[in-house]
Amino acid sequence: MxxxxxxxxxxxxxxxxxxxxxxxxxxxxxxxxxxAVLAKWLLSPGGRERGTGGGNALEILKERYARGExxxxxxxxxxxxxxx
Numbered sequence: 001m002x003x004x005x006x007x008x009x010x011x012x013x014x015x016x017x018x019x020x021x022x023x024x025x026x027x028x029x030x031x032x033x034x035x036a037v038l039a040k041w042l043l044s045p046g047g048r049e050r051g052t053g054g055g056n057a058l059e060i061l062k063e064r065y066a067r068g069e070x071x072x073x074x075x076x077x078x079x080x081x082x083x084x
Contacts, residue, residue: 057082058079058082061075061078061079061082
């Protein structure tokens with residue numbers, strides 16, 4: 001009677017239990033990791049805009065001018081090129 005405990009659900013099921021437990025653990029890790037990545041993407045500044053190409057072209061142009069990457073003449077030319 002006491003020797004059948006392993007086959008009646010008291011043990012690990014003859015080896016498949018360890019594989020099943022590892023499989024379940026892997027799925028929980030993947031689910032938690034997926035939720036963490038999704039939360040980081042949604043909560044990061046500009047996270048939802050990243051896939052659509054970023055910010056406004058004029059804003060980027062203004063930032064480049066403010067950082068000194070382009071001069072006044074180039075800024076004005078590109079601003080005209082962008083239109084109203």
